[in-house]
Amino acid sequence: MPIQRYSRQRERIYQVLQEGRCHPTAEMIYDKLKPSMPRLSLGTVYRNLQQMADEGYIRRLEGPSARFDAEVRPHSHLYCRRCGRMLDLPVPYDEALDRAAEESGCQVERHELVFEGICSACMGKDRDQAADAASDI
Amino acid sequence: MPIQRYSRQRERIYQVLQEGRCHPTAEMIYDKLKPSMPRLSLGTVYRNLQQMADEGYIRRLEGPSARFDAEVRPHSHLYCRRCGRMLDLPVPYDEALDRAAEESGCQVERHELVFEGICSACMGKDRDQAADAASDI
DNA sequence: TCTTTAATAGGAATTATTACTGTTTAGGAG
DNA sequence: CTCCTAAACAGTAATAATTCCTATTAAAGA
Numbered sequence: 001m002p003i004q005r006y007s008r009q010r011e012r013i014y015q016v017l018q019e020g021r022c023h024p025t026a027e028m029i030y031d032k033l034k035p036s037m038p039r040l041s042l043g044t045v046y047r048n049l050q051q052m053a054d055e056g057y058i059r060r061l062e063g064p065s066a067r068f069d070a071e072v073r074p075h076s077h078l079y080c081r082r083c084g085r086m087l088d089l090p091v092p093y094d095e096a097l098d099r100a101a102e103e104s105g106c107q108v109e110r111h112e113l114v115f116e117g118i119c120s121a122c123m124g125k126d127r128d129q130a131a132d133a134a135s136d137i
Numbered sequence: 138m139p140i141q142r143y144s145r146q147r148e149r150i151y152q153v154l155q156e157g158r159c160h161p162t163a164e165m166i167y168d169k170l171k172p173s174m175p176r177l178s179l180g181t182v183y184r185n186l187q188q189m190a191d192e193g194y195i196r197r198l199e200g201p202s203a204r205f206d207a208e209v210r211p212h213s214h215l216y217c218r219r220c221g222r223m224l225d226l227p228v229p230y231d232e233a234l235d236r237a238a239e240e241s242g243c244q245v246e247r248h249e250l251v252f253e254g255i256c257s258a259c260m261g262k263d264r265d266q267a268a269d270a271a272s273d274i
Numbered sequence: 275t276c277t278t279t280a281a282t283a284g285g286a287a288t289t290a291t292t293a294c295t296g297t298t299t300a301g302g303a304g
Numbered sequence: 305c306t307c308c309t310a311a312a313c314a315g316t317a318a319t320a321a322t323t324c325c326t327a328t329t330a331a332a333g334a
Contacts (some may be wrong), residue, residue, distance in 0.1 A: 120242035
């Protein structure tokens with residue numbers, strides 16, 4: 001995991017993530033490691049998770065803060081990583097997905113489908129300023 | 138919208154949600170209404186959004202706090218509303234969904250599929266204590 | 275071993291959200 | 305129409321989640 005430098009803390013954090021299948025929060029990881037690493041700080045956990053997520057070694061689930069929608073009917077969303085907006089997408093709700101998920105013994109009421117990418121508006125801007133294409137917002 | 142009682146504040150909050158297609162955060166709604174409702178408080182916005190979401194008049198997107206996963210390969214999740222856990226689900230990643238989403242002119246890199254329901258473990262508990270079935274945790 | 279600088283610890287600061295308390299008001303009874 | 309009561313509000317305090325800041329520690333190349 002060649003991020004920049006090896007660190008005991010990051011290694012242990014990654015271990016915790018690999019061991020349990022529970023998608024722990026930063027705080028859960030902190031609590032788990034604290035006993036064996038008394039000097040560990042919560043900031044370190046957050047920083048390393050962020051870093052590993054940026055590098056693609058782990059995945060970060062869910063967005064930053066809750067958002068709301070007046071449209072109750074299920075529909076999917078696009079999170080534009082360029083402008084940060086959350087847009088509606090006309091991808092139809094596929095109930096078959098729910099039934100497929102229930103194969104594993106759970107009971108599904110609904111699902112949320114969030115795409116990540118660049119919205120059409122931002123794609124347009126890109127075309128105008130092709131020089132920016134390499135920049136990493 | 139027969140929640141309990143009519144309130145000007147709730148009406149206006151709902152209006153904002155219907156007008157803009159931007160899935161505003163609670164604070165964005167507050168900022169938008171504050172000029173015309175100088176005594177509006179942020180707590181009122183949060184409370185009414187929560188209330189309307191509970192009643193099903195609006196939808197709340199995204200979960201409570203960020204979680205992390207050591208599994209980088211795309212896979213879907215089940216949020217169990219009973220025990221609050223986020224579990225992996227063996228529903229295969231469907232790249233066709235990304236292509237379908239791009240019909241609208243955006244560029245999609247990946248998607249996140251989160252199911253909501255009751256996990257198999259909690260389903261088991263239900264069977265044991267059928268009396269609780271009616272309770273609303 | 276020494277040096278350089280990324281990474282850490284610890285705590286302060288920020289942001290998002292909920293909870294609490296006293297005041298206002300919707301809406302039904304008289 | 306006026307009065308009453310509980311629901312909803314405003315304002316503020318409290319909590320939770322996350323990031324930022326500064327001095328210190330330590331990885332790893334010379």
